Amino acid sequence: MATDPERLLRTDAARNVERILRSARKVFTESGPDAQLDEIAQHAGVGSRTLYRRFPNKAVLAKAALEQGIAEYIAPAIEQALLDDDPLRALTSVIDAAMGLAAQEHNTLAAARRAGAVISDAIGPYYTSLTLLARRAQQAGRIRADLVPEDLPRIMAMLFSLLWTMDPASEGWRRYLSLILDGMSPAAATPLPEPVPLRPSSQPRNWPI
Template sequence: MSIAAETRRPPRPRADALRNRERIVSAAREMFVEFGPDVPLDEIARRAGIGNATLYRHFPDRAVLIREVVLSVLSRTTEQADAAAAEETDPFAALRRFVHVAADERIGALCPMLSGAFDTDHPDLHTGRDRLDAAVRGLVEAAQAAGRMRTDVAVGDLMVALSQLTRPLPGTACPNMDRFVHRHLQLFLDGLEAPARSELPGAAATLEDLRTT
């Protein structure tokens, strides 16, 4: 590579800058789940253990931070879905594993994607959403094909339940709710297993249904 090309290459971010960015995204992911996407940015900076100026240097406005959090959750959750599919021999065990790990990844932070105020047209969001959709659909279809999961549910049903069961109850401060999340998710998973014990009202929800409601 020529010297001129080397001089045109943008400098790599410093290690401490990368750590700060990760701390901000992690803190924002937690607080978006707990308080919603309108939580004050100053509070996010405080939880991340950095100054306000550092937060704004990485994320000049709320929309950029929300998009980065959504991309992070999409990527991390997709990786967990792929790992569960590759490593579990029982397809329903793979689905169960994914559901519990997705809760720990704070998948409830994806709720801004369902808001009309959130710009979902960024190409990275399209890519991340499609990858997660395909990975989770693969888990669901494999479990259904094996006769291990009821067939009257779809990926959207799974994602709605995950988002709802991993968020605190509206209007309450529930700092200890995490200790109940996996218990309630297991009850939900028991309801997904075949044979079905009841008939579900309405139609199965797809991810496209969620984006158009």
């Protein structure tokens, strides 16, 4: 998950990684996004040196913790959505699930954001399924034809950013999801400007590289 040679971890090490991520989510949620990494390590029952061995910095840790949450919440939501016979409802139900998780884990999200991580590409593993859902909605004529897959993580990024302008639990983001869905409707007339490429790997990104 953080070691360079994508090698399998020993079972005890894998268990530690799991516990660290779960502790990170819990501690961020309870103590806020400025929670110290030592506290997380302690909560996980490992030495802080072990935490740092697996996760080189706070950005990677917070993002990985978020990915754990995503795996638990979004993956099942996608499973369900793929079975839905209303393709627009299928797509929005996944967005709903993602926003629900984001609101619930907003402190973890905030920690990742403050550490400089770009969240939108945490959807990574589900990009393909998400694209499929969008294409289905397109083919059914429920969303405009000129949308491309790269639009999805960006729309998610826009929705996420709303959480800092409101009480995250308020579901006030639904208003803007509605606005954006109106913009995504096939009835929307204005032809869209050309899409530009996503930032390749928008991870810890220190300077000048």
